[in-house]
Amino acid sequence: MRVLLIGSGGREHALAVGLAADPSVEQLIAAPGNPGIAAVAELRDVSATDPAAVAALAVEVAADLVIIGPEAPLVAGVADAVRAKGIACFGPSGAAAQLEGSKAFAKDVMAAAGVPTGRSYSCTTQAEVAAALDDFGPPYVVKNDGLAAGKGVVVTADRSAAEAHARECGRVVIEEFLDGPEVSLFVVTDGTAAVPLMPAQDFKRALDGDEGPNTGGMGAYAPLPWAPADLVERVMAETVGPTLAEMRGRGTPFAGLLYVGLALTGDGPKVIEFNARFGDPETQVVLALLATPLGELLRAAATGTLAELPPLRWHDGAAVTVVVASHNYPGTPRTGDVITGGEQPGVIHAGTARRADGALVSAGGRVLSATATGADLAAARAAAYALVEGIELAGSHHRADIALSAVEGRIAV
DSSP states (O other): OEEEEEEOSHHHHHHHHHHHTOTTOOEEEEEEOOTTGGGTSEEOOOOTTOHHHHHHHHHHTTOSEEEEOSHHHHHTTHHHHHHHTTOEEESOOTTTTHHHHOHHHHHHHHHHHTOOBOOEEEEOSHHHHHHHHHHHOSSEEEEESSOOTTOOEEEESOHHHHHHHHHHHSSEEEEOOOOSOEEEEEEEESSSOEEEOOOBEEOOEEEGGGEEEEOSOSEEEEOOTTSOTTHHHHHIIIIIHHHHHHHHHTTOOOOEEEEEEEEEETTEEEEEEEESSOOTTHHHHHHHHBOSOHHHHHHHHHTTOGGGSOOOOBOSSEEEEEEEEOTTTTSSOOOOOBEESTTSTTEEESSEEEOTTSOEEEOSSEEEEEEEEESSHHHHHHHHHHHHHTOEETTOBOOSOTTHHHHTTOOOO
């Protein structure tokens, strides 16, 4: 089949690597792509958030399947435009993508579906913000209601910082803090049938020891040796099934990738957030361990035939990814720095570009992620950091403790 992949980040590079390895994928086209994706796919230019432009490109290349990676095109309704051309598309409708596009909408769906989650208030005025912060007390959790590229959440004990974030965002959701280890669970769904992938854990804070500001993610690992044996089964029953049923009942079935961000609290797993697409950098580790052909899995979800697919197959061992970020990230990143070591196998490109002279340069905040597998978590971690050592990018930084607490057995639920 001919597959058109929309997006240009690390998630899309990881998806492209998985799709290129699927024998059923005869041609892979990515738009707009990045220099890493160019190694496995033909690149085409497109404005990813322009529904008509993406749909026209899908028709032009005679795509059998379109996969939309990022959240902004999904919320913009790109999947609707593609499906209107009679082309199978992996990604929820614009209406269903509001599960990520609006935190308040997601909380409303969770409440209606009886999904375990934290209490919350949707606030548009400073008076409402103050009342919510008074109710919950520190640590304060303040979320931008709309899309914010993974950086719209502030978790802080500083009341003034919480208030300042609320003022910057306008409409916010303020929630009670959920204590416990965090887990990311990806669920592939055609709106009715739902297939969970392997749980992973990512690292949101910029600095070692979970210090520093929130980021889009500084690394991840899978599997989770410390997770309860019934975790996935419980989340599918308590959260995913009821959420999909609620979305069907609203006339906006959710078909695509439902990302469930969880806190494993003393009262069981509770939802921190939903996303409408694969998470980055967890995608890098989960797909590195998936043995089932990726194209076949996503096409089944896009065509409503997921229930006919055999059970997923997984490689043994573990996977770890470490993000190499630009100078000053997650502030305004410095770009244009030359990268060496970016073409090593296992290095996933996110914020990269190709200069006129052919040099690979930084072009974003999270530039690369070094992804490796191993017989166990310790081996995968050592291999990922060996890849990092082979990368040179002036002013870059990365966390040195990705997966370390899991390797040392220091995580408990």
